[in-house]
Amino acid sequence: RRKLVPLRRKIERRENRREEKALIAAQLDNAIEKELLERLKQDTYGDIYNFPIHAFDKALQQQDAESESESDAEREEDEDDDEDVDKREFVEAEDSELSDFEDMDKLETSSEEEQEEEEEEEEKASHSKSKGKTPLKGPARRKRPHIEIEYEEETEPSTKTKTA
Amino acid sequence: GDGASPPAPERVVFPPTFSVSEIKNKQRRHFMFLRWKQQQRKEKLALKKKRRKEREALGDKAPPKPVPKTIENQRVYDETTVDPNDEEVAFDEATDEFAPYFNRQTVPKILITTSDRPRGRTVRFCEQLATVIPNSHVFYRRGLALKRIIPQCIARDFTDLIVINEDRKIPNGLVLSHLPDGPTAHFRMSSVRLRKEIKRKGKEPTEHVPEVILNNFTTRLGHSIGRMFAALFPHDPQFIGRQVATFHNQRDYIFFRFHRYIFKSEKKVGIQELGPRFTLKLRSLQKGTFDSKFGEYEWIHKRREMDTSRRKFHL
Numbered sequence A: 001r002r003k004l005v006p007l008r009r010k011i012e013r014r015e016n017r018r019e020e021k022a023l024i025a026a027q028l029d030n031a032i033e034k035e036l037l038e039r040l041k042q043d044t045y046g047d048i049y050n051f052p053i054h055a056f057d058k059a060l061q062q063q064d065a066e067s068e069s070e071s072d073a074e075r076e077e078d079e080d081d082d083e084d085v086d087k088r089e090f091v092e093a094e095d096s097e098l099s100d101f102e103d104m105d106k107l108e109t110s111s112e113e114e115q116e117e118e119e120e121e122e123e124k125a126s127h128s129k130s131k132g133k134t135p136l137k138g139p140a141r142r143k144r145p146h147i148e149i150e151y152e153e154e155t156e157p158s159t160k161t162k163t164a
Numbered sequence B: 001g002d003g004a005s006p007p008a009p010e011r012v013v014f015p016p017t018f019s020v021s022e023i024k025n026k027q028r029r030h031f032m033f034l035r036w037k038q039q040q041r042k043e044k045l046a047l048k049k050k051r052r053k054e055r056e057a058l059g060d061k062a063p064p065k066p067v068p069k070t071i072e073n074q075r076v077y078d079e080t081t082v083d084p085n086d087e088e089v090a091f092d093e094a095t096d097e098f099a100p101y102f103n104r105q106t107v108p109k110i111l112i113t114t115s116d117r118p119r120g121r122t123v124r125f126c127e128q129l130a131t132v133i134p135n136s137h138v139f140y141r142r143g144l145a146l147k148r149i150i151p152q153c154i155a156r157d158f159t160d161l162i163v164i165n166e167d168r169k170i171p172n173g174l175v176l177s178h179l180p181d182g183p184t185a186h187f188r189m190s191s192v193r194l195r196k197e198i199k200r201k202g203k204e205p206t207e208h209v210p211e212v213i214l215n216n217f218t219t220r221l222g223h224s225i226g227r228m229f230a231a232l233f234p235h236d237p238q239f240i241g242r243q244v245a246t247f248h249n250q251r252d253y254i255f256f257r258f259h260r261y262i263f264k265s266e267k268k269v270g271i272q273e274l275g276p277r278f279t280l281k282l283r284s285l286q287k288g289t290f291d292s293k294f295g296e297y298e299w300i301h302k303r304r305e306m307d308t309s310r311r312k313f314h315l
Helices: A009-026 A028-041 A053-066 A072-095 A100-112 A116-125 A137-143 B026-061 B087-095 B120-132 B146-155 B220-230
Strands: B110-114 B136-138 B160-167 B170-178 B184-193 B211-215 B243-250 B253-263 B269-273 B277-286 B297-300
Touching (some): A009 A028, A009 B243, A009 B277, A028 B211, A028 B243, A028 B269, B087 B220, B170 B220, B170 B277, B211 B220
Parallel strands (some): B110 B160
Antiparallel strands (some): B160 B170, B253 B269, B277 B297
16 A cells, blocks of 8 residues: 655644744735735736826826926826826725625726716715626626615624734 | 752842852752742842833833844845846746646646555545635556656646655655656645545535635746646636635745635634645755756755755745
């Protein structure tokens, strides 16, 4: 039959201990978050997430330094777009700490949100989940069908579980 | 007996020729030792405060904080560390067994099986693993030899074979074999946590193709193992799913985690652990498919040679 190899107690103990220490040293949650943010910065996700805050801030600063009247109209448009997006994000981030993933659902539809009308609509409609905009939302919404997004409950937000 | 002596005064001065260990009475010795310890702690605290005040006083001119030594800092430099610009490595990787995967010529199809007579925990682990890895199938072999299964798998277009080895009702080993005739890696598995044991409130992983994160695979060996893992998942992750499978190597232990992430803002992301988790430690890497006797080993963990230094790692 098959050959049995006995466990070696000392080695087992040593390896377990080393594994624990490696786990602590690894700081997995931080590493994963960092990697995801890196990927976001490097634009691997394309246009799904609409946070050009960083880029726009830099652009804004640059333009402020150069000249204020130059391409003001353009800037305003962009700024408005961006501000709306930002505002929308921040509002929702504060409110929707109860259900983490609703943010996501709203933000996912941002690929077509260059027009301001849509954004305004969204701000109003942000409390009703039925955006009905992109087919993208379908599977995402189906994932969490029962969560209420009327922010009435005062329960403690289910903070992100940083496990281990 | 003596009973506890009155508490020590603020500044206890121990005469210089005094050593706590010379007192014969155990109780008194213990007490004096405690006082000595407190004394040491006070001094240490005072020293720290002084240093901090000096630091603040200097302001900007203060010397930078010394970086503590960690095992990762002190790691013995491995010659086989891959340089991102290395051409030889790039060439090798373009022509090795994973080239068809990376050239998108093959689609991963995984077969998960176990050793003989799997018990409940292993069975459940296999099922959960199958949900985490897209396009995978669990198959229970009853005593069939692996060598006979392999041709059948190849005939049915499977690209990878995973065998979970079990011992005393818990999974403790993993054999990952790339099928057409690719390398076989043998791991020791530990810290297996099924989904219900993980403290989280997420739902089950969906069918979306997850993203893959491979962290810290620096050496040549690490690179090939990393590619093995990457070849398990389909090439194009579906970002809608927002799921990510992470293989993180730290000191030769590979931690596997499966998360769902959400970007709360540009600089902040939240993750929620979903799927099973486990830790792997590489035992051996073989050139061909699974063959324990006649295989050509590319790397074996030799304890006597490789475990001697605490600062040397191979992955």
